[in-house]
Amino acid sequence: MPYGFTGKFVEVDLSSSKVRVVDVRRDLYRKFLGGRGLGSWILWERLGEVWEGLDPYSPENLLIVLTGPLTGYIAGVRLAITGKSPQSGGTVGSTIASEVGLELKCSGYDGLIVSGKAKDPVYIFVHDDKVEVRDASKVWGKGIRETHKLLLRDVLPELRKTPRFGEPKEPAMIYIGPAGENLCRFAAIEGKYAHAAAYGSYGSVMGSKNLKAIVVKGTGPLPPVYDVVKLKELIYKAIELVPKKAPRLRIWGTGQGPWRYGRDLSSIPVRNWQEEYWVEKSYSQYDLEVYDWVKRYWADYGCPLCCMKVTVLHRNGETVITDAPDYELLAYEGSNLDVWDVRDIAYLIWCGEELGLDMINAGNVLGFVAELFERGILTKDDLGFEVKWGDVKAFERLLKMIANKEGIGKVLAEGTYRAALKIAEMKGLKPEEVLKYAVQAKGIGIGAHGIRSGLDYPPISYVTSVQGGDHQSVAMLPLDAPPIVNEVWASLADSAVICQFNMLGGLDLVFDALRAVTGWNISKEEWVNEDAKRILTLQRVLLLLGGPDVYWDPRVHDDNPPRFYEPLPSGPYKGKAGDREEVKKLKVQYFSELGWDELGIPTKETLSRLGLTELEPAVERVRKRLGI
C-alpha cells in the first residue's frame, strides 16, 4: 500500500445495514490522490453508466466521505465529501474543517462510502473496526447544535468506558439539520456547530438516505509515511510560515474581507449584485472585535492559523455561540441583503446554520427574492409577507420556510436557478425574464467575488469551473496562475485533503509534504499538465452528463450570470461590465489548454493521454444529447 494511505474504504449500505470493507486499487491513489479526485472516480466507476438518469436523491446515489494523503499529517485537517450533486448534476469536492477525516484514518479507512436508504432515521458510528448503523430518531428534526449535544451524550459514555491517559475520547462528527432532512437543494453538511461542507448540497443527499450523522472515533496510528524526518521538518515549517504569510487571516479571519472586496476591489455583492461597491456603510470582522464577541482563537486539528474565532453574542433573547462570520457569509447575509449591522448578520448566519443551510447559497436565494419583490415579480400574496432589503425578520422567516419547505419556501428550497424557472412558470413569464436576476452558475449560487471591476476574479472564473459557482475552485488562465482558488490548485488541496490556506506557505510546501508522505515525486508541472487535468476532465464529463432534471448545454450555460454583463452602477469602476466577446475567447482558450474542444468536451486524445479512455462512451452520450 502506498505510504500515507490505509488502502481500505468502509462501505455501508443503509438499505440493508450491511457493512463491508473494500480494498482500493493501488494505482487509483496515484492517479487521483484521494478526496475530490478519488471520489469522482469512484462515482464514475459505480454510477457512470446510468449517470444522466440517476436522481441524486435516489438510494442508488452514493455519499462518499474521503480523506487524502495529507489528511492528519499537515496543518489544518479537512474532510472531502462528494456524490452526484443535486445542484449541478455533476460532482463537487465539498470540504469541511472536520476531524472526521483524521478519525477515519486512525480507524483504518481512507474513506466511507454510503449507499442505499435507511427505513428510519439513522446515524453511522465508526470506532476502529466497529462500524454500526444506529437509530437517530431522537435527533431527527433537531437543529445542528442539539444534534451535536445529543449524539455526544449517546456515544461518549461508551467511548469513555476504557479511559486512557493522553487519549481524548471525544469523537468527530458531521451532521445535517432540518434543511437536509427536507431535501432542500442547498442543504449543507455541518460540523462543530459552525463549520460546513456546503457547495454541492450533500446535506440533502444525506437527508435522502435518512442519514442524520456520521460519528467517528479511531484509536489507531496514522498510516506510515515515506520520510518521517522530512515530514516533521515540513510540519514545523508550515506552522511557522503559514501565519507569517497571512497575519491578517490569523487575527481577523477572512472576515476582514469586506473592506478589501467592497471598498478597494468593487467585487462584493450588494443587493443581489445590483452593485458591487460600498464605502459609506462599513461592517467587517473588526466590528466583531469592537463588540467584544471574539472569545478565543479557534484552531481545527493541527492548524497554526486559527482563522476561525469562537464568538458569543446575544440576540433576540438567545445566547449564541458560533464562529465569527467569514467573508463570504458577511457578504451574503450582509451587503447582499442590505443588512449592515454585524450583529444582525451574525444572527442570520446562526439561524441558517442551525437549520443546516448552506449560507452562501441561502444568501444568494434571499437576495434574489428581495429583488423579485422589489420589482413586483413576487408579491406579498406569494410570500405571505413583505420581503424588503435589510428586513432581518423577513429573511429569518424565509430561512425557516425554506428549510422546512413551507409555502413559497418549497420553491425557494430548489436554489436560485431552479426557483427562477419555477417562478417564471408560476407567473407566466419567459424563463429568461426571471433568470436574469439569478446570480448562479450551473445551479450553484456563485461565491461573493465579482468579476466586473476586473480586480478580483477573472471573467471565466465561474463560466468554465467544473464546480459551478464555487468560489474556492474557479477557472483561471494561465492554467498555473498562482491564486489558491485556481481550480488547478484547488483540485490539489481537495484531493490531498488539506486546508487551502496551507498553500499560503507556498506551493512547494504542499508538494514537498506530498513527497514526504507518499514518496511520489510529483512536480508542479506534472500536477498542472496531468493530475489536475485528469481530475477536472473527469468532473467536466460528469457535469455535462448531468441530469435528470437539468442538463447543461455548453453553448448556453458555460456563461456568466446575466447580471455580470450589466455595467456597475456605482463606485470608482462605475460602467465596467463583463465582456461577452472576451469571455467567449477566454473560454475557448481555457478549454484548449485542458485538451477539450471548443465546447469544452474532452477530446479522445486527451482522454487517452490522461488514462481516462473509459470515459469515451460517456463523452459520446454528451455529444449525442447536444446533437453534435
Added chain:
Amino acid sequence: MIVCIKFLGNLAELLGSEACLELNNCPSIAEVMWSLIKDKNVPVVPEHLIFLSGGKSVSPEDSICRFNELYVIRTLQGG
C-alpha cells in the same frame, strides 16, 4: 517511596498545593495517577492528561521510579 504531586493554578486552589502517596513498589505512572485522581477526587478527565519529563513526552505505562520529576499537563481540546 513517597511520590508527591504539586498542583498549580485552579487545582491548587481546590486541592491544596501538594498531595503525596506512599508506594511499596514501582508502579506505572498511570497507576499512580489513577490513585491520586481517585483518592483526592481530582476533577480532571484522564484522557486530557499527558506526561512530560525533560521536555519529552513519557508513556503512562512507564515506571514512576524512572523519573525524579514529571510534569502532568492538562491539554486543552481544540475546535
